[in-house]
Amino acid sequence: MKIQLFSVPVALVMVALLLAPAWAAEYPLTITDSAGREVTFTQPIERVIVTSSDAAEAVVMLGAADKVVGISDTVKNKGYYFPLLKGKQSVGKWNALDYEMIGAIASNGEDTIVPDIVVIGYSYPGKSYGIYGLEKGLEPFKNIKAVALEFTKPENMTREVEILGQILGKEEQASDYIKWYDEKAKSIKNAVEGTNLPVVYVEWSSSGGDLSTLGPGSAFDQVLKLARGYNIAGTLEDTYPKVDWEWVVTENPEVIIVRQTQPADHAQIGWESAPSQEAIKLQNAKNMLMERSGASRIKAAKSDRIYFMDWDIMNGLDQVVGATYLAKVLHPKADLNPEEVYSEYLKRIGLEYPDGRTMVYPEI
DSSP, X not given: OOOOSSOHHHHHHHHHHHHSOTTOOOSSEEXXXXXXXXXEESSOOXXXXXXXXXXXXXXXXXXXXXXXXXXXXXXXXXXXXXXXXXXXXXXXXXXXXXHHHHHHHHHTTOSSOOSOEEEEEOOOTTSTTSHHHHHHHTXXXXXXXXXXXXXXXXXXXXXHHHHHHHHHTOXXXXXXXXXXXXXXXXXXXXXXXXXXXXXXXXXXBOGGGOEEOOOTTSHHHHHHHHTTOEETTTTSSOSSOEEOHHHHHHHOOSXXXXXXXXXXXXXXXXXXXXXXXXXXXXXXXXXXXXXXTTGGGSHHHHTTOEEEEEGXXXXXXXXXXXXXXXXXXXXXXXXXXXXXXXXXXXXXXXXXOOTTEESEESOO
């Protein structure tokens, strides 16, 4: 009896395998998310619900905006940044999701939910709005997967993008972004290598007179290291420690960075360059900081190195853009062009850098 090594069907299968892209995922697909949870997908993901703007940014960057079927209010309020997600159904606030709405979207009027849908949230262990709270809220609805991917810390950024690429079947796009990200991070390191290490205080919040900063383990602490700066709160115990202004004065930082967030009705990237009403508001905020007791004695005040930064670029896939701006703030002579880097990034998500806008005040 002759043994035929390759029947026609087998040969066709072999050809198909040879022609298939090297990054094509096989199912069941199991990933480990940012909370250390193993999540298994039994079939390709065709529908995505994003509960944060950071996750939305990542999905859009990988060319999967068409898969998005639900967004949080945070994403909805940034329509100018996510034109491809306009009109998508809101599923509530990022920290107070409407699970009934998520269930309705997932079932699409059918009795059984097709397991081709995933909800992307933050880790936040111990918090009701963290991944375990999200998982609990989805329990009544079978076949909806919850995944923790944050896109907030440099140490996890490329890994999380790679995982998202696997989930969405966008491995090639993820690889392309990671290559770009690594190039920009390397440019920052090369530009600031061997420079002095400026002492930095970042003001996360001053609500009600209580000050909070960013300590060890925070995304900013990691970004600051990349930009070559020394965090005065880096040796404190908490990630988001409360501090006294007197302590800041005693630490005598050379640079002060004030976190600035945009109002919900904000409709453009960054702020309008001076002279403008936005610039006047920022200058007034800077003047108020200078009125604090002992502020004039701080090195940052004496050298006029107090800056307000739009925090949108300090988290998410554009974090390397924020790191470039921060490095330029700390090291003005560094061979870095933050606007050029941001322009490159925006083109990747289908946007153009807006003329007459700035991400840092005073402008650098």
